[in-house]
Amino acid sequence: MLMEIERIKGLNFHKKQDVAIVGAGITTFKRRLNETGKELSYYAVKQALEEAGLGIEDIEMVVMGSAPDAFDGLHMKGEYLLDGSGGSDRPYMRVFVGGGTGVFAPIAGYWHVASGLADVCLVVCEEKMSSCHPHPQSAFKYIWDPILDRPLQPNLIWIFALEMRRYMHVNNIKHEDIALVSVKNKANALDHPAAQLAERITVEDVLNSEPMALPVRRLDVSPPSDGASALIMVAPHIARQLTDDPVWVAGVGWALDTTWWTNRDLYFPRYVAEAARMAYKMAHITEPRKEIDVAEPYDPFDYKELHHMEGLGLARKGEAPILTREGVTARDGDLPTCPSGGLLGVGNPIAATMGVKVAELYWQLAYRAGKRQVAKEVTRGVAQAWGDLMQVGTVVVLSNKR
Amino acid sequence: MVFNEKIVDAGELKHIEGKIELYWIYTSGEAGDRFFKALKDEGKFLAAKCTCCGKTYFPPRIYCEYDFSETEFVEISGEGCVRAFAVATLDNNEESLKNPEIYAIIDMDGTDGCIIHLLGEMDAEDIRVGMKVKPVLKSKEEREGRITDILYFKPV
Ligand SMILES: [Zn+2]
Numbered sequence: 001m002l003m004e005i006e007r008i009k010g011l012n013f014h015k016k017q018d019v020a021i022v023g024a025g026i027t028t029f030k031r032r033l034n035e036t037g038k039e040l041s042y043y044a045v046k047q048a049l050e051e052a053g054l055g056i057e058d059i060e061m062v063v064m065g066s067a068p069d070a071f072d073g074l075h076m077k078g079e080y081l082l083d084g085s086g087g088s089d090r091p092y093m094r095v096f097v098g099g100g101t102g103v104f105a106p107i108a109g110y111w112h113v114a115s116g117l118a119d120v121c122l123v124v125c126e127e128k129m130s131s132c133h134p135h136p137q138s139a140f141k142y143i144w145d146p147i148l149d150r151p152l153q154p155n156l157i158w159i160f161a162l163e164m165r166r167y168m169h170v171n172n173i174k175h176e177d178i179a180l181v182s183v184k185n186k187a188n189a190l191d192h193p194a195a196q197l198a199e200r201i202t203v204e205d206v207l208n209s210e211p212m213a214l215p216v217r218r219l220d221v222s223p224p225s226d227g228a229s230a231l232i233m234v235a236p237h238i239a240r241q242l243t244d245d246p247v248w249v250a251g252v253g254w255a256l257d258t259t260w261w262t263n264r265d266l267y268f269p270r271y272v273a274e275a276a277r278m279a280y281k282m283a284h285i286t287e288p289r290k291e292i293d294v295a296e297p298y299d300p301f302d303y304k305e306l307h308h309m310e311g312l313g314l315a316r317k318g319e320a321p322i323l324t325r326e327g328v329t330a331r332d333g334d335l336p337t338c339p340s341g342g343l344l345g346v347g348n349p350i351a352a353t354m355g356v357k358v359a360e361l362y363w364q365l366a367y368r369a370g371k372r373q374v375a376k377e378v379t380r381g382v383a384q385a386w387g388d389l390m391q392v393g394t395v396v397v398l399s400n401k402r
Numbered sequence: 403m404v405f406n407e408k409i410v411d412a413g414e415l416k417h418i419e420g421k422i423e424l425y426w427i428y429t430s431g432e433a434g435d436r437f438f439k440a441l442k443d444e445g446k447f448l449a450a451k452c453t454c455c456g457k458t459y460f461p462p463r464i465y466c467e468y469d470f471s472e473t474e475f476v477e478i479s480g481e482g483c484v485r486a487f488a489v490a491t492l493d494n495n496e497e498s499l500k501n502p503e504i505y506a507i508i509d510m511d512g513t514d515g516c517i518i519h520l521l522g523e524m525d526a527e528d529i530r531v532g533m534k535v536k537p538v539l540k541s542k543e544e545r546e547g548r549i550t551d552i553l554y555f556k557p558v
Contacts, residue, residue: 146428161488
């Protein structure tokens with residue numbers, strides 16, 4: 001199997017203007033919320049506008065991110081969500097790369113502003129998974145190849161069990177090393193007001209939790225959730241009017257690996273490495289482990305945080321569990337990782353996890369994360385998501401120095 | 403900003419129930435047609451080799467996704483090695499499975515590809531990554547030209 005990176009060519013980059021983030025919003029993440037998806041979007045947008053000191057009339061363009069239509073049970077979900085997202089009478093578009101959407105939507109917001117098309121762009125992400133019955137998991141039955149995969153009745157959990165097994169096998173990693181991620185993130189989430197599954201648990205709790213598809217157990221997994229989040233992205237001259245401390249988008253990157261997911265080795269997320277290479281090149285980062293101060297890698301499963309840290313170049317292959325065990329990734333460590341509490345602790349409303357990835361990074365770099373603020377001084381951070389058929393990597397690098 | 407307390411019973415909320423009532427007919431395509439006919443009629447496995455870079459795709463495809471060249475069909479044994487496996491104890495609706503199902507990614511001999519399928523005739527404790535396995539097919543009369551014509555893979 002070809003595992004080298006640097007297959008993606010032509011990362012030419014001619015931007016019109018820099019892009020700053022000046023406000024963010026997030027709703028509570030819960031298993032089931034009474035609010036409709038439109039209402040959730042409205043609450044998240046309202047909060048982001050308040051933080052930025054803007055009104056909806058100041059918004060020029062809107063990007064909406066939301067994952068499969070099957071969750072909400074409506075085709076053309078983007079159009080359905082338009083009014084609550086502030087999209088009426090504006091250039092508006094929905095972007096969607098499955099679980100990668102929460103970081104892809106701000107990438108789309110970035111190109112709206114960097115290109116000079118807009119000076120003020122609102123990015124909204126929404127997911128209402130609880131509408132889907134008998135279980136949101138059922139919607140994933142319909143993402144597979146209908147001829148080759150679906151007759152075998154695949155389930156997303158056991159697909160990830162295969163990947164986790166491969167990661168453990170190649171790097172000789174034990175389940176207890178992986179469980180430490182769940183312990184850390186659920187504890188971090190105790191300080192997040194939006195959190196759904198914040199709790200103090202132990203490695204033993206994870207190892208003794210209900211088996212789902214071994215090696216995956218209940219506490220290795222993030223929960224399905226309802227929720228929304230929002231970001232305001234602006235041009236430099238607007239940022240100057242609004243705040244003395246904007247956070248700048250230093251780099252963006254995204255990449256997709258082949259749809260034939262069985263045909264790649266699963267132990268290393270090459271697509272994340274490619275996306276990171278693009279974002280780091282733009283951000284002039286050559287040694288991510290040294291130059292990144294805080295990270296929000298995508299953690300729908302505990303092993304995924306480790307897997308993604310290695311894809312992002314924050315750890316060598318097989319090294320992420322060691323950094324975790326040594327406390328390097330703790331909130332007071334040298335490389336705080338998922339200080340938000342992540343998807344494992346705060347919840348996993350697919351696209352809306354933008355609120356615990358890119359928005360969290362923004363709050364950390366603006367020193368507005370409150371009780372979740374990491375101990376060390378921070379200048380640069382990376383946020384990442386992953387999705388589609390385990391094939392997309394989406395990466396954003398933010399910096400509080402322009 | 404006020405949000406409702408955690409509600410786990412949908413019946414507590416004002417709601418209506420609804421369905422999207424559609425069904426689909428999926429075709430297996432040019433490569434799939436050849437593959438499934440060979441499997442159904444002859445119990446044979448086909449892969450497809452790129453005429454440019456030599457990469458051998460399994461399941462077969464009519465094109466190489468990397469250089470966009472055509473491929474030619476080649477016969478393979480159908481045997482392979484376990485690359486990874488999972489022991490599923492819950493179904494898609496998170497209900498307990500009476501008998502856990504073992505799924506594996508199988509690295510197919512003579513190809514650059516893998517297939518996902520069930521493992522059978524072995525206990526979960528005995529499975530190892532790298533283990534050699536071969537397919538068990540339905541009888542010729544029962545085969546329908548579907549991936550489920552392969553019942554499972556078992557140890558060689
Ligand atoms: Zn080729």
